[in-house]
Amino acid sequence: MTDGELVELGDGRIWLADSGGDGPPLVLLHPGVGDSRIWDGALPALLDRFRVIRYDVRGYGRSPRPAGPYAMLADLRAVLDRLGLRRVHLAGCSMGGGTALGLAVESPERVASLVLLCPGVPGWPWPPDPAGDAEYERLAAAGDVAGLTEFGLRAWATSGHDGAARAQLRSAAAAWPVEDVHLRPDPPVFDRLSPGLGVPVRVLVGELDLPAAVDCAAATAARLGCEPTRLPGVDHLLPLRAPAETVAAVLAVAALDA
Numbered sequence: 611m612t613d614g615e616l617v618e619l620g621d622g623r624i625w626l627a628d629s630g631g632d633g634p635p636l637v638l639l640h641p642g643v644g645d646s647r648i649w650d651g652a653l654p655a656l657l658d659r660f661r662v663i664r665y666d667v668r669g670y671g672r673s674p675r676p677a678g679p680y681a682m683l684a685d686l687r688a689v690l691d692r693l694g695l696r697r698v699h700l701a702g703c704s705m706g707g708g709t710a711l712g713l714a715v716e717s718p719e720r721v722a723s724l725v726l727l728c729p730g731v732p733g734w735p736w737p738p739d740p741a742g743d744a745e746y747e748r749l750a751a752a753g754d755v756a757g758l759t760e761f762g763l764r765a766w767a768t769s770g771h772d773g774a775a776r777a778q779l780r781s782a783a784a785a786w787p788v789e790d791v792h793l794r795p796d797p798p799v800f801d802r803l804s805p806g807l808g809v810p811v812r813v814l815v816g817e818l819d820l821p822a823a824v825d826c827a828a829a830t831a832a833r834l835g836c837e838p839t840r841l842p843g844v845d846h847l848l849p850l851r852a853p854a855e856t857v858a859a860v861l862a863v864a865a866l867d868a
Contacts, residue, residue, distance in 0.1 A: 639706025
């Protein structure tokens with residue numbers, strides 16, 4: 611399955627890639643402002659050390675749109691069970707970081723290490739943005755994927771709207787309206803975080819990210835008992851902008867796994 615394929619996941623299908631091999635399994639979870647291709651720059655170095663698994667959340671990238679209710683954490687569990695993986699290293703960006711934290715809190719025995727890149731943490735009190743919410747709702751109601759892409763670029767790609775960033779936001783923008791209908795929230799975890807969660811953990815955040823995202827990363831790291839690594843010149847698309855730093859963090863926490 612090295613090149614990836616569509617697989618059945620209970621009541622739907624997702625695009626899933628598994629490099630195979632004898633290395634320790636590492637699952638890469640993409641943000642809600644992109645798809646699994648955001649990890650492409652980090653893949654060569656990671657494939658030298660790990661069996662790498664990545665997938666596109668329903669509706670994102672190469673995964674078909676969902677036709678009914680689904681939840682991020684349930685889909686992660688289903689992927690692990692399908693592949694027969696009892697314990698894995700996890701690296702999650704933004705939305706994917708929230709899913710990774712959910713598994714670490716709910717099933718710590720399944721997590722060997724944790725790298726959180728500008729994590730979007732369920733239960734974190736995100737500050738309200740009435741103007742931004744109104745613009746998003748107007749664009750989503752119109753099915754305006756081009757408008758949603760520009761909306762996302764302004765918020766999340768503050769270090770540059772190059773072709774790679776634009777492709778990531780376009781993929782996400784196509785998924786958002788359907789996600790709004792079918793996605794069921796995972797349980798909040800922010801108030802359940804504790805130092806380390808019993809596994810090696812690193813938190814990274816870009817200094818050009820939204821202030822609220824920087825605050826969320828700092829508060830999450832504090833609850834986990836670590837200091838966040840702040841990357842200058844980097845926005846919310848952290849694996850895309852800083853693949854070398856991403857790989858270094860994954861290798862560092864994996865080396866600490868007993």
